[in-house]
Amino acid sequence: MKKNLIRAFCAMTLATFAFAGPTKVGFVTDVGGIDDKSFNQGTWEGVKAFGKENKLKEGKEIKYLQSTAEADYVPNLSTLADENLDLIIASGFLFENAMIEVGGKYPKQKFLIIDSVVKDKAGKTLPNVANAVFAEHEGSFLVGVAAGLKAKADKKNAVGFVGGMKFALIEKFEAGFQQGVKAVFPDCKVLVDYAGSFGDPGKGQALAAKQYGAGAYVVFHAAGGTGNGVIKEAKERTQKGDVRWAIGVDKDQFSDGVYTPGKSAVLTSMMKRVDVAAHDVAVMTRDGKFPGGQVLTFSLKNKGVGIPAHNPNLSADILKKVAEFETKIASGKLAVSEIPAK
Amino acid sequence: MNLLLTMIPIALVYATPLVIAALGGLYSERSGIVNIALEGIMMVGAFTAASVTVVLEPNPLAAYFGILAGVLAGVVFSLLHAFASINLKADQVVSGTALNILAGGVTVYLCQIFFDQQRTNAFTTGLAKISLPGLADLPVLGVLLFKDVYPTSYAAILLVLLTWFIVYQTPFGLRLRACGENPQAAASMGISVLGMRYTGVLISGALAGLAGATMVLTQDIQYTLGSVHGAGFIALACLIFGKWNPFGVLGAGLFFGFSQALSIYAGDIPFLQAVPLDFFYMLPYILTVIALVVFSGKSVGPKAAGELYDAGKR
Numbered sequence: 001m002k003k004n005l006i007r008a009f010c011a012m013t014l015a016t017f018a019f020a021g022p023t024k025v026g027f028v029t030d031v032g033g034i035d036d037k038s039f040n041q042g043t044w045e046g047v048k049a050f051g052k053e054n055k056l057k058e059g060k061e062i063k064y065l066q067s068t069a070e071a072d073y074v075p076n077l078s079t080l081a082d083e084n085l086d087l088i089i090a091s092g093f094l095f096e097n098a099m100i101e102v103g104g105k106y107p108k109q110k111f112l113i114i115d116s117v118v119k120d121k122a123g124k125t126l127p128n129v130a131n132a133v134f135a136e137h138e139g140s141f142l143v144g145v146a147a148g149l150k151a152k153a154d155k156k157n158a159v160g161f162v163g164g165m166k167f168a169l170i171e172k173f174e175a176g177f178q179q180g181v182k183a184v185f186p187d188c189k190v191l192v193d194y195a196g197s198f199g200d201p202g203k204g205q206a207l208a209a210k211q212y213g214a215g216a217y218v219v220f221h222a223a224g225g226t227g228n229g230v231i232k233e234a235k236e237r238t239q240k241g242d243v244r245w246a247i248g249v250d251k252d253q254f255s256d257g258v259y260t261p262g263k264s265a266v267l268t269s270m271m272k273r274v275d276v277a278a279h280d281v282a283v284m285t286r287d288g289k290f291p292g293g294q295v296l297t298f299s300l301k302n303k304g305v306g307i308p309a310h311n312p313n314l315s316a317d318i319l320k321k322v323a324e325f326e327t328k329i330a331s332g333k334l335a336v337s338e339i340p341a342k
Numbered sequence: 343m344n345l346l347l348t349m350i351p352i353a354l355v356y357a358t359p360l361v362i363a364a365l366g367g368l369y370s371e372r373s374g375i376v377n378i379a380l381e382g383i384m385m386v387g388a389f390t391a392a393s394v395t396v397v398l399e400p401n402p403l404a405a406y407f408g409i410l411a412g413v414l415a416g417v418v419f420s421l422l423h424a425f426a427s428i429n430l431k432a433d434q435v436v437s438g439t440a441l442n443i444l445a446g447g448v449t450v451y452l453c454q455i456f457f458d459q460q461r462t463n464a465f466t467t468g469l470a471k472i473s474l475p476g477l478a479d480l481p482v483l484g485v486l487l488f489k490d491v492y493p494t495s496y497a498a499i500l501l502v503l504l505t506w507f508i509v510y511q512t513p514f515g516l517r518l519r520a521c522g523e524n525p526q527a528a529a530s531m532g533i534s535v536l537g538m539r540y541t542g543v544l545i546s547g548a549l550a551g552l553a554g555a556t557m558v559l560t561q562d563i564q565y566t567l568g569s570v571h572g573a574g575f576i577a578l579a580c581l582i583f584g585k586w587n588p589f590g591v592l593g594a595g596l597f598f599g600f601s602q603a604l605s606i607y608a609g610d611i612p613f614l615q616a617v618p619l620d621f622f623y624m625l626p627y628i629l630t631v632i633a634l635v636v637f638s639g640k641s642v643g644p645k646a647a648g649e650l651y652d653a654g655k656r
Contacts, residue, residue, distance in 0.1 A: 032460060033454070033459070033460050035458060035459050036459065036460060037459060166619065193606075193609070194619060196605070196619065196620070196622075196623035197623075199568035199571050200568075200571060201561045201562040201563075201568075201569065202355070202356060202557070202561040202562075202602075203602070203606070205355070205560075205561050206352045206355065206356070206602070206603065206606050207606055209352065210348070210352075210606060210607070213348060225566060225568045228562050228563045228564065228566075229561055229562065229563075231563050232468070232561065232562060232563045235466070235467055235563070236467055236470050236471065239467055239470065240470070255464065256464045256563055256564070257464075258464065258466060259466045259467055260400070260466065261400070
């Protein structure tokens with residue numbers, strides 16, 4: 001009898017080992033909060049989608065911690081690491097330093113940083129941290145196609161780009177946009193300006209006024225808060241009858257461009273699908289294929305960048321053309337350069 | 343020349359909130375209270391204006407009600423500064439700093455409560471540019487001053503004239519200045535120093551609130567933590583650079599606005615193209631520092647500004 005019990009017990013223990021249990025995922029927000037309609041909310045939606053597929057309980061097997069200050073990043077990451085979750089996610093380059101510190105302290109814990117690559121002092125990625133980045137130039141190419149076709153359809157001959165700060169990452173947006181415009185409308189002028197700041201709407205507005213004044217019909221901004229000024233200028237002009245368009249970035253900015261109910265000056269947006277990144281890496285972790293130390297690129301191929309599902313301001317023709325280019329780039333038939341033409 | 347014609351309206355848009363806020367600082371400092379809380383008051387004014395505009399839209403006057411609410415919110419918020427630095431005799435710089443810090447927290451907190459996010463919802467247009475019929479068609483001058491200008495820019499210029507009149511031409515102005523120069527002497531003539539200082543701080547609250555409202559409704563699509571981004575401090579610099587004088591303030595504000603416009607158009611001016619862009623990003627701030635250094639020797643502020651009022655001091 002006793003022997004049988006021991007046997008049964010052993011069998012049970014073995015069974016639990018064989019069945020690894022649910023994949024627990026934790027997420028630490030930055031100071032923007034969980035409902036920022038941007039990176040935090042997007043990432044959490046990806047985690048929630050993963051939770052739903054795997055029947056995980058929110059608050060137990062999938063959970064998030066909100067940071068109220070930058071000083072919270074390290075403690076929040078550590079708190080989740082102490083709970084032995086299977087994957088801990090943070091979104092945004094602001095987490096770089098915190099990730100290096102906590103990643104080094106918990107070498108067995110699996111982490112994911114989205115939209116950034118974490119490297120130690122020797123310039124190597126950490127073996128327990130996966131890095132997800134985006135092919136911004138590919139998504140920007142698509143909005144470039146949309147802008148070019150829109151300008152062509154309405155008989156205009158210039159579009160514009162307003163960047164936040166001039167460095168390699170933002171230049172990827174510029175490069176993709178330029179190539180997209182030229183692919184469908186080679187004679188179209190592309191005006192380019194950089195604001196030198198991501199948080200100066202006044203400057204965004206002034207730059208937009210300058211570009212619209214010089215004939216730009218559509219302006220694509222990759223400038224965060226500075227871009228608010230671009231959208232403001234587009235709304236104001238359109239409302240007065242001088243129709244101009246803005247293109248949003250990172251998330252679907254349609255609602256930011258609404259000037260009368262149902263009408264928006266935001267033509268479309270270049271979205272970074274942080275939710276796709278969070279979801280896909282969680283799936284890899286569940287399947288025992290956690291890409292530690294690797295840099296994953298989310299591109300058109302794996303739906304990591306792109307335009308929103310609904311684009312009320314784009315005609316069916318334009319959407320069809322955009323979809324064609326999307327297939328071409330995703331299949332590798334068309335390569336988009338990351339470096340702007342001089 | 344054409345370039346200049348397009349730069350000046352942009353300079354004007356930039357200068358408007360700076361001039362209005364600096365005039366606010368002028369009233370406060372002329373009464374003897376240093377007000378470095380301009381930035382914080384602007385944030386509160388901007389938040390209130392954006393929220394009220396969002397709620398009242400699509401009413402065509404929504405933005406104007408928003409501005410009014412921003413002014414009132416500025417007055418209420420500046421009461422804290424007045425109470426702390428006049429009644430409680432707190433250090434005015436510390437009290438102002440506290441208000442600046444508080445403003446960032448409290449506005450985002452209220453956004454979270456009202457809009458369930460860390461910013462207000464986007465309003466549809468906010469304040470739109472206007473063209474004055476007839477005048478807008480004038481050659482040169484029309485483009486410069488009467489075509490596509492925000493109504494708040496006119497308000498700023500009117501406020502400069504009004505402030506000059508009030509401060510230098512009325513008994514109230516004389517008393518206000520007396521309280522900032524020698525409050526004991528003013529008190530000996532039967533002037534209520536406390537009353538004058540309260541008035542000065544509250545007017546500065548109203549104007550800084552107006553400046554914040556202007557900034558968010560003319561340049562932005564919603565209030566965020568970054569909507570004001572340091573304009574209050576630049577306004578303080580304009581006040582010093584403008585030697586606590588309304589016309590000086592106007593000049594300083596336009597100067598700063600113009601250097602911002604220059605940074606936007608530098609790439610289009612042939613002989614400036616060789617200069618790296620970053621230089622022009624720094625330019626407005628460098629020019630401000632240089633101007634402050636050059637003028638600080640001669641710029642004399644109100645003598646008693648920043649000092650605690652001690653009725654018994656001789």
